[in-house]
Amino acid sequence: MTTGSLLVADLVIAVLAAAAWLGGGAASAARRRPLALGLAAVALLATLARAITITALARAGWWFAAEKVLIAAPLSLAALGVAGPRLLRAPGDIRAVAVPLLFAGYATSSALLVTILQGYPASAGAGLLAVAGVAAATVISGRALGARPSRTVSRAALVVAVAALLTGTGLTVAPGAAPAVPHDHGLPAARIADEPTRRFTLTAATATVDAGGRNVAAWAFNGQVPGPELTATVGDVVEVTLRNRDIGRGVTVHWHGYDVPNDQDGVPGVTQAAVRPGQEFVYRFRADQAGTYWYHTHSASDVGVRMGLYGVLVVRPGPVTGLDVAVPVHTLAGRPLPAPKVEKVEAGLPVRLRLINTDSTTHRYALAGTAFRVAAIDGVDLRGPTPLVDTAVLIPAGGRYDLVFDAPATPVALFVDGRAVYSTGPVSTATGAWPVLDPLGYGATAAVPWSRFDKTFTLVLDRGLDLRGLLPRYAHTVNGKADPDIPPQVVRRGDVVRFTIVNRSQIVHPWHLHGHHVLVLARDGELAAGSPLWLDSFDVRPGEVWEVAFRADNPGMWANHCHNLAHADAGMTLHLMYS
Ligand SMILES: [Cu+2]
Incomplete structure (x- = not known):
């Protein structure tokens, strides 16, 4: 079973356990004995089954199981410890087990919420908020069902709820070191002074274009989707004048996969300001990498590229x-x-x-x-x-x-x-x-050019609730944070840098580092066994762990993001920065 399917299986079983405990509690409150006992049996089995899925996930990597081991497992044990013995005593009045079953339901659902809303990394704050929710919900249910716990039990539950709520909230909303991405990185502009040998003009504008025999509204370079095919020969100095006629969201040109100097990379707010309607920007870079590339806007990139602001860039070694x-x-x-x-x-x-x-x-x-x-x-x-x-x-x-x-x-x-x-x-x-x-096993191998790494970074890709902006959003996260709160990765020129990229979400994340090609070292612990793969875009599927490395040889401030551009917009963007 792949780690991706284990993640799905564990989630399904967790939902089943929570639903069955809660359903069992409700059924016993309604004195529907057979239904209550049946659901409780399902809940017991599902809770026990999670011991297997959580153990398997922990073996695949701590990233996949952290909050499940630290928060879900203790809460599940509490659920079993409270509900189990009372069920075994087979009470004459089934209503007597309603509150214990509901408690188990609250415990398993709150752990599930931690996985869904926070994910990795597990935090004490999230754990305490989960405990507060369980205690409060249990007390309320107890009162509503007329259960009469002793004063001590009732007070203790209240104290636990309030203390956990306060501490958990404090830990969760405490401001972290939110990194600012400087708009001006202060590096000397690496603009190439040589006379251009290939000149192009790209004018971005709204347009109506033909798509499969139907006229559709688009944003186009030079009135066409895709934009004009830009070609050059190795050694050319390419100059591209970008004009924006009427794209209100602004336009830039990013040379996807082309490792240009940083100030030519076309990332608004990082390497340049977005080009507004009526403005222009001139890109110039030396075509020293042959191969197949493409260009696209990086301003409001999700909607911009989807609407048509992209085109082909081909650099040939000769005629x-x-x-x-x-x-x-x-x-x-x-x-x-x-x-x-x-x-x-x-x-x-x-x-x-x-x-x-x-x-x-x-x-x-x-x-x-x-x-x-x-x-x-x-x-x-x-x-x-x-x-x-x-x-x-x-x-x-x-x-x-x-x-x-x-x-x-x-x-x-x-x-x-x-x-x-x-x-x-x-x-x-x-x-x-x-x-x-599978490209990792295709072609002839060659030795990895480095034996040690100066910097190592781990990127755990997930989803989570992001409360830092004006509106709460269900963000795509890296190490539990969303753009602009993900700390930049700081490297020095000449460093050999290794990334471990872990996908613990349920969707594919195509990873894209600007300004550098990365060499694939391994996937899921298996060394790459084919031709050296120098990639700028690679799919990290659910449950996968990729190890890639590169030499930091292109100074600047570089976007490092998911190239599912909706994900990038929804938080999954960070920056690689040279110190
Ligand atoms: Cu993604």
Whole structure:
């Protein structure tokens, strides 16, 4: 069983236990004896079963089980200790067990709330608030049901409730060291003074564009979605003038995967101010990395990219040889882009398909009709890629795969989530059952270039209640905090930095560090066993633990965030900062 399914199973069992205890309590209060005893039996079994799931999660990693071991387990034991013996005594009046059963219900539900609302890391504050809730709810239920506990018991419960509430609240709302992200990091501007050899202008404006045969409202660069394909050759100095005609939320251009100097990175509030309607900003950088990249706005990035402010950036090592096609996949107003393209290709011609996922969720790509190799991922060539046949690839949000093959005499077709997007003729192949390539085991290995790490950071991805803003929100969190309260990761130039990224939530988080490619070391404790993988976008699935590393060689203040841009907007953004 994967850790991801264990997380789901544990949650389902916890909900079942809480519901059964509460239902049992209500049934006994209503003197419905068989129902009460039945539900109590289910609750007992579910509570005991959690011992198994919590132990298994703790073995997978403390991050997955911390609050369950420290808060849920003691509360579950209290539930068993209070309700169990009274049930075993088989009381003549079933109503006598109503309050103990309700107590068990409150104990298990409050622990569940800690997992759902706070998650990792476990805190004394959350534990105490849970205890306060249990004590208060039990006292109220007792009174409502006319149970007459001794004065001592009643007073003790009240004291516990008030003390736990006060201490818990104090610990929870005490201001932490909320880091400020300086807008001006004071580093010298690394602007390239050389004369540009490639010049482009991108004008952002609202537009009506065609998406799958229907006119839809969009935000577009130069009136088109995607924006113009920007191409350069290694060694070019690229200059891009960005103008904003009427995008009220502001616009910037972020060069996704292109490790430009920090002041060219296009992150509003961090590397530049957002470009407002009527304003412009000029980007300039040297094209020294060949490969497949893309660009997109980083201002109100979730809505901005979704509405169409993105395009392809391809840097080639030299003149184009053979057929070289970029396929940027996007969902615009619910319609899949690009429109299907069919072109005849001469047999024997070398073909490179540059697959780009510009959406916020993973897409599945399948190339039918030919053997192919994955020549590059995220713009970086793989070492010793072997031919693949009838194999699909999953590309995370923001990710790129270059597939290469020599055109066969018969047609080939590229399917994205089952839809033919690019083909050289009719192909009717069912690709849905194909196995999926695991890039961690593909290609020829090479030694990791570092044997020790100067800095190590752990990022635990989860959801949690964020009360720090004007309105409470159910945020996507890193180490229990949401942007802008996540402490920056401080490194020094030259440091070898390791990230451990843990996903204890129920959804995929495509991780994206700006300004650097990271080398994948391991996933779920298993060392990467294929070609070195230098990624800028990778899916951390529920229950997964990724170990990645990089050399801090690009000074500045860099966004480090989930590339499901709705998640990034809802808190899952932090910063890597050079001291
Ligand atoms: Cu995410």
